Amino acid sequence: MSPRKSDSRARMVLGAAALLREYGASATSVDRVLAHSGAPRGSVYHHFPGGRAQLIDEAVALAGEFIAGLIDAAVRAGDPLAAIDAFFALWRHRLVDSGFRAGCPIVAVAVETNDEAPQLARSAAAVFARRREALAVLFVRHGLPEERGRLLAVFVIAAVEGAVIMCRADRSTAPLDAAAEIHDLLVHALRDRPDRGHAQRS
Amino acid sequence: MSPRKSDSRARMVLGAAALLREYGASATSVDRVLAHSGAPRGSVYHHFPGGRAQLIDEAVALAGEFIAGLIDAAVRAGDPLAAIDAFFALWRHRLVDSGFRAGCPIVAVAVETNDEAPQLARSAAAVFARRREALAVLFVRHGLPEERGRLLAVFVIAAVEGAVIMCRADRSTAPLDAAAEIHDLLVHALRDRPDRGHAQRS
Numbered sequence: 035m036s037p038r039k040s041d042s043r044a045r046m047v048l049g050a051a052a053l054l055r056e057y058g059a060s061a062t063s064v065d066r067v068l069a070h071s072g073a074p075r076g077s078v079y080h081h082f083p084g085g086r087a088q089l090i091d092e093a094v095a096l097a098g099e100f101i102a103g104l105i106d107a108a109v110r111a112g113d114p115l116a117a118i119d120a121f122f123a124l125w126r127h128r129l130v131d132s133g134f135r136a137g138c139p140i141v142a143v144a145v146e147t148n149d150e151a152p153q154l155a156r157s158a159a160a161v162f163a164r165r166r167e168a169l170a171v172l173f174v175r176h177g178l179p180e181e182r183g184r185l186l187a188v189f190v191i192a193a194v195e196g197a198v199i200m201c202r203a204d205r206s207t208a209p210l211d212a213a214a215e216i217h218d219l220l221v222h223a224l225r226d227r228p229d230r231g232h233a234q235r236s
Numbered sequence: 237m238s239p240r241k242s243d244s245r246a247r248m249v250l251g252a253a254a255l256l257r258e259y260g261a262s263a264t265s266v267d268r269v270l271a272h273s274g275a276p277r278g279s280v281y282h283h284f285p286g287g288r289a290q291l292i293d294e295a296v297a298l299a300g301e302f303i304a305g306l307i308d309a310a311v312r313a314g315d316p317l318a319a320i321d322a323f324f325a326l327w328r329h330r331l332v333d334s335g336f337r338a339g340c341p342i343v344a345v346a347v348e349t350n351d352e353a354p355q356l357a358r359s360a361a362a363v364f365a366r367r368r369e370a371l372a373v374l375f376v377r378h379g380l381p382e383e384r385g386r387l388l389a390v391f392v393i394a395a396v397e398g399a400v401i402m403c404r405a406d407r408s409t410a411p412l413d414a415a416a417e418i419h420d421l422l423v424h425a426l427r428d429r430p431d432r433g434h435a436q437r438s
């Protein structure tokens with residue numbers, strides 16, 4: 035593939051991810067991706083024989099890889115809470131830089147039932163699962179028992195995604211800031227009581 | 237307004253909410269709402285002079301009121317953790333009953349930038365804010381210091397919304413179950429150490 039063709043392919047995937055972030059999956063049409071990326075119409079089915087579904091699927095995979103890379107780098111650096119902080123900071127910057135217009139492309143795909151392309155939900159699920167597993171490893175390294183690390187990882191990933199959505203609605207980073215402020219406390223509170231099972235209701 | 241007209245109005249708002257849950261905001265067109273609700277085309281601008289944006293706005297408000305009513309009832313009943321459990325259980329049932337097709341209509345609106353109807357994001361923000369405030373009251377009643385109650389409320393509401401999204405992608409209630417399993421532990425862990433500020437990094 036010539037460099038130019040390869041460029042137009044990459045531009046289309048990046049364009050699809052950008053549109054997903056801002057307008058959601060239904061609004062991410064092939065026409066809109068072409069307009070956004072400046073790629074020639076003829077290139078769509080050349081680069082993406084599976085059409086729009088393949089293009090969106092690749093945008094999901096690309097966005098997934100980016101965050102996974104961030105978490106993997108943190109695992110190697112060995113500072114679990116710094117990794118979570120970096121994750122929160124990344125979202126904070128993305129929200130502010132986009133004027134609160136851009137959220138998570140994986141969420142965009144997951145919140146729309148797509149009967150024609152059910153594989154998109156599976157791709158989104160794979161990205162979420164990889165994030166949860168990486169974060170669980172970080173929590174366990176930080177001293178949490180394995181089961182608790184797994185549960186807290188689900189909770190934190192879900193809370194980050196939910197907080198990003200609330201930030202967009204609020205046009206403010208306050209929900210993400212609140213979530214970031216408490217996560218350290220949660221990790222420490224749970225780590226420091228390894229003997230403690232689920233508490234009784236009062 | 238005759239009962240029949242009023243019925244068709246309510247059916248359209250409910251239909252819009254159902255479509256938002258399943259297909260997102262962009263896909264919730266007036267045509268689709270009419271097809272879903274069986275309402276006559278002529279009734280749209282009669283009932284909703286503001287057109288599609290008004291219809292979606294009312295669907296957001298209706299969905300918001302429903303959850304708010306659930307939380308308010310729990311506040312009156314005085315069992316904070318039972319209230320959160322009911323909230324998790326509600327989502328679990330909705331997901332299972334819909335075959336994991338239906339999520340939160342407030343999220344559906346919040347994840348799509350809508351330049352023509354920016355009031356929709358504000359309506360979504362108002363619903364989220366009311367939920368966070370009601371939940372913070374419950375946590376404080378359960379013994380959490382006020383600031384901690386406020387932060388945990390943001391975290392829990394965000395986590396529920398995020399977990400619902402992950403459940404749809406996974407076609408499984410596992411993420412919501414994990415989040416529900418740990419929330420009691422978080423509330424107790426944070427309540428039992430009112431003297432403890434934010435922990436130092438290890």
